[in-house]
Amino acid sequence: MPALQSWADDVESHDFPPRTETTDKDGITTIVEYKLNDEGKKVKVTRKIKRTLVKSKVNHVVAERMGWTKFGAEKGHKAGPDTATTTVGENVRLKLTAGGIKKDEPEEDSHSALQAQLAGRKITCRLCQGDHYTTRCPYKDTLGEVLGGEDNPDAETSGAGALGDNPTPSEMRAAGGKYVPPSMRAGAKGAGESMNNKNRDDLPTLRVTNLSEDCTDSDLWDLFQRFGRINRIYVGKDQETGLCKGFAFVSFESRAEAEKAMGKINGLPYDHLILACSWSVPKGTVEAK
Amino acid sequence: MRPILLSGHERSLTQIKYNAEGDLLFSASKDHVINVWHSHxxxxxxxxxxxNGTVWTIDVDSTSTFLVSGSADNMMKLWNVRTGECLKTxxxxTAIKxxxxxxxxSKILAVTEQRMGYKGAVRVFEINREAGATQSEEPLITITPSGSKATVAAWCALDQYIVTGHENxxxxxxxxxxxxxxxxxxxxxxxxITDMQMSPDGTYFITSSKDxxxxxxxxxxxxxxxGDEDYLTLIKTFTGEPPLNSAAILPGKPYIICGGGQEAMAVTTTGARHGHFEIRFWHRVFEEEVARVKGGFGPCNTVAVHPQTKGYAIGGEDGYVRVHHFDDDFFNAKPYGASLEPED
Known part of the structure; x- marks a missing residue:
């Protein structure tokens, strides 16, 4: 059998029963297909799907253009997006902040903001910024401690302690808090060899462990967003089940914010577990040790 | 928002444009090809x-009948949007920028590069919309700036003037x-000046620059x-960290979108912690940065906004076009704050 053969031919050559589609009165379509699995065994695949027709109104010229035939490199291709050229990307967040992102905001601003808030009689939860009283916050148990002890000296020292354990960040701190590219650090052999993973390792990244299985990306966004601007969050997931494997990496934009977050999150009860949070050690340095 | 990644180009993008209704998105790149996509x-x-060269620039007319493109092979071409057929060259x-x-x-303007002893110029051609392939060879007007060369140009004030942005x-x-x-x-x-985009009514425009x-x-x-008459008045300034390659005005919402980033060739040589490849949203009235959205894996070369504010698209140095459709959150946001929100 030739190696390159389309799956469609494959099905025919094995003389499987044809694919059947039945739609019941609730609008649920059942599709039954037969195919060979990876081990060469014949399997029956039953899928139940519900098709919903979404109608949208468009300008008539737009509707006309929808029916245009393809041309150029797409000539003769069937309608619908081709996965070779069109894919769906990673989810990105657009969060519009009302006050602007500038850090050096004038002091008057906070005062006037408070006044405006009082004038509008807007109730804001101190914990989750929702529109309810702090005492009624659904996250009171988990987040109460995070923000409650704002200037807790214990948290600060534990953060600094963890920082001291790690050689890479202390090295960065030695240079006056500014990031020094590897090629310009003491003991460097000249220009960097690779430009592939430049951004990822440069950002202050926290490793969060002992997460529960149900933990998702958005849970962590909600948890960490309050500390500062987050560049990315990666949750370690089981490939088959898609459940959290218990760890995640959170990259902040600024080191100070990451440090603050680490102090607050480390030891925090979350779901039914106690979180542990430390600096993530970049891949290269682990191997070097 | 989940962006749709369009990978129809093999090299970095140079310009992307929505048509008037926003259902088609045109993209031009350094790989000599122009693509058109259904934006939804x-x-x-x-x-x-x-x-046969980098396509530097494209523009589509308001009825989506003709497309015009300018390239580094010193040619400007007029295309039939529907069939992909080249009507006129x-x-x-020098190259068309x-x-x-x-x-x-009824007219198109073309900015030519200053190179090899030829001066940069802006030429205006009259387009006979009925004739198709038979178009006039000779420009209606030739503008030759005497000082610094023009990098961008646009029609403004109902085609009364042409505004040019220069290298200096x-x-x-x-x-x-x-x-x-x-x-x-x-x-x-x-x-x-890297980009210039008009507001929907053509009475004001935004420029982006390497500064x-x-x-x-x-x-x-x-x-x-x-008390003198001033024909170009600065209204707002938005100053960020990265050099900007493109900026666009969001119609209907008081925002602008900027894209840029460190030059791709400088990424390996500078010690900057971050290339600033994010797309930045600024409040058009308050001049405050309101959001940063992850962009591509390299600098963003061009930004286009859906004419009905349904979304935006960015074209990057990485060869991808990313088409974003705004979520409901975006439309529900109160851009002036709860107390200042204008009443309907």
């Missing part, structure tokens, strides 16, 4: 093949006789502080 699902409708002595249709679709950061207005009509005394930007700022300008005449 990212399906590629077709390609316009024929250029104009040859020049910018093209644009006039408001009434100046802005000039030209009238329809090809004469310099108004020269901005102070330099608009400190460095090269890390984007500025909104009003097309006059407006009275300035001395």
């Amino acid at each position: 699902n990212g399906e590629r409708l077709g390609t316009y093949d024929g250029h 104009w040859e020049f002595t 910018r093209v644009m249709w006039s408001e009434d679709d 950061g100046t802005l000039n207005l030209w009238d329809m006789d090809g004469e310099l009509f108004y020269e901005k005394e102070d330099r608009a930007h400190q460095e090269l 890390k700022s984007a500025k909104i300008w009003s097309v006059g005449p407006d009275k300035n502080a001395q």
Whole structure:
């Protein structure tokens, strides 16, 4: 059998029963297909799907253009997006902040903001910024401690302690808090060899462990967003089940914010577990040790 | 938002444009091909093949009938949008860096590069919309800026003037006789002007520059502080960290979108912690940065906004076009704050 053969031919050559589609009165379509699995065994695949027709109104010229035939490199291709050229990307967040992102905001601003808030009689939860009283916050148990002890000296020292354990960040701190590219650090052999993973390792990244299985990306966004601007969050997931494997990496934009977050999150009860949070050690340095 | 990634190009993007209804998205890149996509699902409708060099610029007319493109092979081409057929080719002595249709679709302007002893110029061609392939060879007007070369140009004030942005950061207005009509005394930007996009009504426009700022300008005449008539008035300034490659005005919402980033060639040589490849949203009125959204894996070369504010698209150095559709959150947000929100 030739190696390159389309799956469609494959099905025919094995003389499987044809694919059947039945739609019941609730609008649920059942599709039954037969195919060979990876081990060469014949399997029956039953899928139940519900098709919903979404109608949208468009300008008539737009509707006309929808029916245009393809041309150029797409000539003769069937309608619908081709996965070779069109894919769906990673989810990105657009969060519009009302006050602007500038850090050096004038002091008057906070005062006037408070006044405006009082004038509008807007109730804001101190914990989750929702529109309810702090005492009624659904996250009171988990987040109460995070923000409650704002200037807790214990948290600060534990953060600094963890920082001291790690050689890479202390090295960065030695240079006056500014990031020094590897090629310009003491003991460097000249220009960097690779430009592939430049951004990822440069950002202050926290490793969060002992997460529960149900933990998702958005849970962590909600948890960490309050500390500062987050560049990315990666949750370690089981490939088959898609459940959290218990760890995640959170990259902040600024080191100070990451440090603050680490102090607050480390030891925090979350779901039914106690979180542990430390600096993530970049891949290269682990191997070097 | 989940962006739709369009990977129809093999090299970095140079310009992307929505058509008037926003259902089609045109993209041009350094790989000589122009693509057109259905913006709602990212399906590629077709390609316009024929250029033999980097396609620097494209523009589509208001009825989505004709597309004009300018390329580094010294050619400007007129295309039939629906069939992908090339109707007409104009040859020049240097590359075409910018093209644009006039408001009434009757003329196009073309900015040519200054190179090999040839001076940069802005030429205006009359387009016979009935004739198709038989178009006039000779330009209607030729504008030859005397100082710094023009990098961008646009029609403004209902095709009364052409505004040009220059390599040294100046802005000039030209009238329809090809004469310099108004020269901005102070330099608009400190460095090269990378992009210029008109507001929907053509009365103001935004410029982006390598000097890390984007500025909104009003097309006059407006009275300035001395009581003189000023034809180009600075309205707003947005200054960020990265050099900007493109900026666009969001119609209907008080925001602008900027894209840029460290030059791809400088990424390995500078010690900057971050390339600033994010797309930045600024409040158009308050001049405050309101959001940063992850962009591509390299600098963003071009930004386009859906004309009905349903989303935006970015074209990056990495060869991908990313089409974003705004979530409900975006439309529900109160851009002026709860107390200042204008009443409907």
